[in-house]
Amino acid sequence: MDSLHNMPPKAPYGKLNIAVAGLGRMGKRHAKTLMYRVPQANLAAVCSKDEKELEWARQFFGADGAVKVFDDYDTMIQLPGLQAVWVSTSTNVHALQTTAAVKKGLHVLCEKPLSQNLDEARAVVQLAKDNPHLKVMAGYSRRFDASYRDAKAKVDKGTIGDAFIVRSQTCDLLDNTGFFVRYAAKNGGVFVDCCIHDIDLTLFFLGDIKPKACWAMGTIAHHPELAALNDVDNGIGMVEFWNGKLAYFYCSRTMAHGHDVATEVIGTHGKVMVNVHPRSNNVLVAGEHGISNEVQPEYWERFEDAFATEAIEFCEAVLEDKPVPLPLELGLKSLEIGWALQDALLTGKVVRFDREGKRLPEGEGAKL
Template sequence: MLYWASLSVLMASLSAASDPLFAGRIDDAQKSKSMLNLGILFRTKPAIPDLQQTANFKSQERRPCPKTTLSTNKMQMWRDYEGYEKSSGEPTSASASSFLLNHQPSTSHSYTLPITMAPQKLKIAAAGLGRMGKRHAINFLNRTPRAELVAAFTPDPTEMAWAKVNLEPHGVKLYDDYQKMIEQEGLQAVVIGTATSVHAEEAIQAMQKDLHVLCEKPLSTSIEVCRQVVAEAKKRPHLKVMCGFSRRFDDSYRDAFSKTQQGAIGRPTIIRSQTCDKHDPSGFFVEYAAWSGGVFVDMSVHDIDLTLWFFGDEVIPKSVSAHGVRAVQPDLGKYNDYDNAVGIVEFWGGKIAYYYCSRMMAHGQEDTTEVIGTEGKLTVNGNPQSNLVNYYHSGGITREVPAHYYGRFEMAFVQEANEFAEACLDNKPLPLKLTNAVRAVEIGAALQEALVSGKQIRFDEIGRRIEEPKL
């Protein structure tokens, strides 16, 4: 059997003997007993020859891959060494060194091998460094190997101070002007985590600069504005434009979806899903309600997206109704919003979705989904917990739960960042359609309207709203 580690050193040595590019390397190749033994022990299979390391080649992104010409006498020696190896048994560092010192090439032709380039990285900028923006920035900076965070934007002085400590020392250029940031030379993509009210505007501006876009949900609280984002994306099919519904990147939800696709529960018929935040007495969510679009657009939009995933993209609502209360944050009334709400969506074709959203959980984050089918049921996160530790004590058994949504979905956000970078660099399809982001807002907005008005909203079989007859 041919041992690639030995041959890697063999080729490096041969190249050193005859090519100026490899001058001064032959001693290293001839004296690499420890490398040979290590390679043989683990049977490693590095690139042959490892020209990038041997030549100390500095990769140049976006340039044609350079090539180097090696004489075929070395390739012939390679083949001869394989025969030598077979005749002498298992190769050792001594046999390889002996062959290198004594064997002479027998032919002289040319053979061209490409130099391996360093992997290209997606040069991405972060827009917004608030609650979610910080997390996106850190994920692309430290947890996405195929991406490089090169810029960040925020108009907020407090966020800028954070960026100067956490981003700028790593070479990230900081801006207080979004337009200037998206004009940065070499920029390829932007992740948008600013206020919901400017998501769509910033996404469209980025696309007009020929940038890929990962936008936090929702695209907008306005259905028409959401559609403008989709229309702009259709003009530039070469760009990857994705609205980040993080639960689609969660391992547990993906496993549940896979099981439904395999028919494990028969035909999915009922979905019961909730997004419940830990109570925040600071008043943050009261002020946030001024632009969030309401609890169904801001919170249940995740559960609505899951419904479109599990039931199928083409399901059409038949009726929408909702009810809510202000249990712990009465000031939400000035924005026509609620801290607890329940919504029911009946779909054409015999399917129902039940949503519960809350901002008053005392114990922590509790995001749970049940998919009930004709032959079984799947539950995701039915018993929320931060880890696998149960505390047994005189009062019973207790376990900790995540304090906030990021504690539950942190790795989903990391996976989202990595899959987005991969799609941009390798021109792979995105894992979800941009049009689904519009449909999720359409259903969420209908639920919010039903919540505020107290009326049921109906739709025909092609999704057109049916106005109730006036008496």
């Protein structure tokens, strides 16, 4: 269940004037989430460059001007009274748009990952540090999911002893419409776009630990077009950390049964599991085939409530001037590991890091 009803008794709610950039699948959902499920938000504007999306927006938001519709991001962020922007475009413009918003003095909630390019991502993190009066937050939705939070609480209170291994997978429903292949070209390889959630969860559960070495392997089961992008549609990676903790990941774009996102945290005295048997709801059907349950088709059905919680907590961080729950640096660290795995996949070689977690040049740092 969402946290909506735990909100403190406060009236009238201060409301944050916020805009949504991008009106693709997620942009539309974020706009509706802000309107319908975030009492602390006032959706002030939306923007897109896509004519179909703009058409949708004009119809959906109507002509009364309560929600302004822009066909240009830079124009939108000039809107008087605007306080924040939720960047929901494709990854290749995340850094650019976040930078522009911060420079304009806006708070930013930026979808993960910050960038496909590590240097660019580092520059945005630095910019955010240089503007400590602005809240700039990385959008890793799973940290706002009730089950992941319950698991985290259990780990923190010692239910499983000392947590030392994470297994995590992000497996998407096979998409044969061609949408995914187009999407992949703009959103980075499987370890940067998809596994990055699992890496983030590893840091969530195991703490702020430094990678020591990683390796990856992958295969193309359904989408030959990915070869040209140096990518695969099924990838497996392992990361060893300097304090002896371990993580291993499986990411797939080709599941027949639905969105199958699962995480196990193994400790010295137990194990916490999240969603190891995915179920779309509480229904079972018994028939000649046996007994079955359906599975959510995509992450939206699994994480809809988490996105609402994420938006509520971002708005509260701004309105009450509290630290954001997920600072931008955290996203950067996951991105560095994601890239190391993607490079290991490409080269077949182990990627190693020094004791500070800084990546070493190829060939250095091997165990004696």
